Amino acid sequence: MRRNLTILLWATVVLLALLCPFFLPRYQLYLLAEVMLYAIYAISYYLLLGQTGILSFGHAAYFGLGAYTTALCLIHLPVMPVLASIFAGSLCGLLGGLLVGAFLLRLSKFYLALGTLAFAQLLWAIAWTWRGLTGGDDGLIGWAGHKIAFPFLGSLGISNMLVLYYLILCFSVGAILLCWFFTRTPLGNTLACLKSNSDRAQFLGTNIYQAKFILFGYSAFIAALSGSLYTLLTKMVSPKVFDMETSFDVVVISVIGGYTKFAGPILGSFLYVYLREYLAEVTARWQLIMGIIFISIVLYYPDGLIQLFESGFKRINRSLRQSNA
């Protein structure tokens, strides 16, 4: 019963997302695309923090690697299909994740968090100073004219919001399913064991370093995918994608939505994007209000706002069961 209800809920969300372009203005579609992009980014972070209990302050490293790699492919390799560029971005993030993993995974909690921050800052500094490759603080532009060849539909330009919206929707549904699957594989279970009691997991014979190594790669791969899609959506990339704000965005999203539940980061992305958008309309100092909201959630809803949804969900489920009986 409960399982059916969950599937129904998700199906409704996807269906609504599919129908949105028919009744929402372009600008709203842009915001929704951003929500989905952040959702991918935040779900990849959930694998670290929610599933395994690893705190990272440098998740922007993979986001940025995806963004820059895709941008560079689009600029310098015009013959390369757009989808291949996206894939190249993700792959580059994967390599970055494995590299970070190889260096840091033996560190304990806070040292690891600081290590990831250092890695992201290093990439940020490279993006700033290697002007020949990255354009420095001017960033990179110049791929708005690219087209994607679709079967049956022909080739459509990525400057078309409708095309982008559906493309990002497809990728986000795919990425979220991939992550959902990941958390339910034996490895996902092993990572949950690490969170619960990593000492005991080792005594069961699990190579926890290898498990974390794979996790770092997987999480980075998904995070870089969101960075690649960001490149397509915004049509420009600057060192901002590597900076601390981008790293902490995902922490804020996770806390607002709730990082102990799979759906938490998705809800968090939605709330974050819309809050930011409408707060910014009211005041230029929107971060101040966001900060207050952040602190209140930490204090009063430590499991995130998904908690409210869950309790409502349970109530519906219970009343359904009663009416059945």
Added chain:
Amino acid sequence: MHNILELEDISKHIQGSQIINQVSLSVIEGEIHALIGPNGAGKTTLFNLITGKFRPSDGKIFFQGKRIDHASIHQIARKGLARSFQITNIFTGMSVYENMRNAIVARYKYDLKIWRLLKGMRFIDETTQQFLNRINLADLSQEKAGTLSYGHQRALEMGITMALDPQLVLLDEPTAGMTAEETSAIVDLIRQITKNKTLVIVEHDMDVVFKLAHRISVLHHGEILATGTPKEIKQNRQVKEAYLGGFFE
């Protein structure tokens, strides 16, 4: 009959103080070997050295003829050397069923697989259920492990260790903090689930020790005072002075 575990002149000093001092010990395949000694004698440290939690400062450890003193925890566990803990060490946030399944998944080396869902692996589920039945916790399988009574947690701890199907098991004070009733239940459980296994057991309850053990080693101030059959140990003068005191007077 051969030695499954051999310690050769093992020493361990931590920050200048000698915790273990040139301990040599051999465990014969198939025996139940008890390790006794007063608090702070180094019994748990010795377990930590054998299982790879600590590295010995000096000496060699052989398990089934192969050196393990530089292997990591998980490598040693994979070789078939498992342990239980003095302080209950289980996955408290997970259900009893999940706890047992974690051990089964690790035992059959599925723990790093990412190509399929864990749910619906029939073989894993069946084996998990079997082991839950053996430790009499099948009725509580959906309870959170952290909410179980102490005695049940100890049984689960033992079950997880035995589910790895080890050749050698180190049990660190399996009856610590238990009532007399719980103690006799856990002793029965140990007898039943460790059949045909080699066992090293640290225990303070002398009744349990003399009931279970084939051989006993006495550890005192990080050194082995004596090793022998329960009868020999009872009559050993040195041991009497250092530890057993008036226990058998």
